Amino acid sequence: MKLSIVIVCWNDQKLIKNCLQSIYNNTYTTEFEVIVSDNGSTDGSVQFIRENFPKARVIENHTNLGFARASNAGILSSVGQYVVILHPDTVVHAGALDKWIEFADNRPNVGGFGCRILNHDGSYQDSPRPFPSVRRYWIASLCLRQLGRLSNAFLSDTYVGWKGDSERQIDYQPDCCLMVRGDVLKRLNGFDEQFFYGYAGTDLCRRIWDTGYPIMYSPEVFITHVGGQTVMRSVARFKCEKYRSRYRYFYKHFGTKGAFQCRRVTLASIRIRQFGYTLLNAVKPREDVKKRLELFRIVAEWNSKVDPVCAATETGGLRFGPG
Numbered sequence: 001m002k003l004s005i006v007i008v009c010w011n012d013q014k015l016i017k018n019c020l021q022s023i024y025n026n027t028y029t030t031e032f033e034v035i036v037s038d039n040g041s042t043d044g045s046v047q048f049i050r051e052n053f054p055k056a057r058v059i060e061n062h063t064n065l066g067f068a069r070a071s072n073a074g075i076l077s078s079v080g081q082y083v084v085i086l087h088p089d090t091v092v093h094a095g096a097l098d099k100w101i102e103f104a105d106n107r108p109n110v111g112g113f114g115c116r117i118l119n120h121d122g123s124y125q126d127s128p129r130p131f132p133s134v135r136r137y138w139i140a141s142l143c144l145r146q147l148g149r150l151s152n153a154f155l156s157d158t159y160v161g162w163k164g165d166s167e168r169q170i171d172y173q174p175d176c177c178l179m180v181r182g183d184v185l186k187r188l189n190g191f192d193e194q195f196f197y198g199y200a201g202t203d204l205c206r207r208i209w210d211t212g213y214p215i216m217y218s219p220e221v222f223i224t225h226v227g228g229q230t231v232m233r234s235v236a237r238f239k240c241e242k243y244r245s246r247y248r249y250f251y252k253h254f255g256t257k258g259a260f261q262c263r264r265v266t267l268a269s270i271r272i273r274q275f276g277y278t279l280l281n282a283v284k285p286r287e288d289v290k291k292r293l294e295l296f297r298i299v300a301e302w303n304s305k306v307d308p309v310c311a312a313t314e315t316g317g318l319r320f321g322p323g
Helices: 013-026 045-052 067-077 096-105 134-141 145-149 182-187 200-210 235-283 287-305 308-313
Strands: 003-009 032-038 057-060 082-086 090-092 112-118 168-170 177-181 215-225
Touching: 003 013, 003 067, 003 096, 013 032, 013 045, 013 090, 013 096, 032 045, 032 067, 045 057, 057 067, 067 200, 082 096, 082 182, 096 112, 096 177, 096 215, 112 200, 134 145, 134 235, 177 182, 177 200, 200 215, 200 235, 235 287, 235 308
Parallel strands: 003 032, 003 082, 032 057, 112 215
Antiparallel strands: 082 177, 090 215, 112 177, 168 215
16 A cells, blocks of 8 residues: 555544545545544544545544544554545645655655645645744744844744745644655654644654654645634634643653743743734724634633643643643
8 A cells, every 4th residue: 555644533524525525536546545533523424434435444532532642543554655644624636645655755765745735715824844942932922033034043933935835855744734654654653642732743743853864845745724623613722732732842852941931932922912912902993803812811821820841741631721
């Protein structure tokens, strides 16, 4: 088997239909399997997939394991030379997976692969990123990203001036759409399962780099990512859970000092954005701005009260913790 495609599903029936259709309709020359790892969906997703996409293999986890653990359940049963991790809110363009496989086959010393991710309106989604660090987060928080055009010393949380239109090495590709060599992925035991929501792909790509394999980006492979559909069910809850994963990432790679420094820059970033939206709301009040301010209030309170090391080492997910 050339390719295994692993998709984590959690009450995503409305989204996964388009995802699966795009895979089966738009993949022409590559032998592939689809594995859907279902996290206890209650919206009929499992039955829908089995009735409408009988070729797809469904793994029923019966509870919400989180992204990393559910992905690993699919990875463990995969047999492909390459494994593509997809979110259910993605759409594969015509021939995209065939081109991606060809790209990978021609680069045998590369471990992971990124591609061009588009928003639903066709615009470029700024997804391939440099690895997070406290310094890079400060540059982003202080709105100094554009200095990255002058020197790599000011590299922040994005590749400023690059719009994904050329092949290049990247630090990481988000796990909404990431391809990894199957043997490399299994050697690393897949995703680190402490990452319930967010930073799992970042951490995996970092470990791929640490084994001596680079991550290469192809501008010729197109995937549309609608994004944020699961998060919209409970914005503040998922936002706080993503901050928890951020602390886990920094604690894992930078220790206790890194986790506390991460909280400092995180709070600064939230406060700066709060200030900007407060001014905007004063000049021209709007309902969406008020909702954003309320979200900032909740996440600022959560981050100010939480111990980042406790958040990083606590088991489980989707709990607010202190505050």
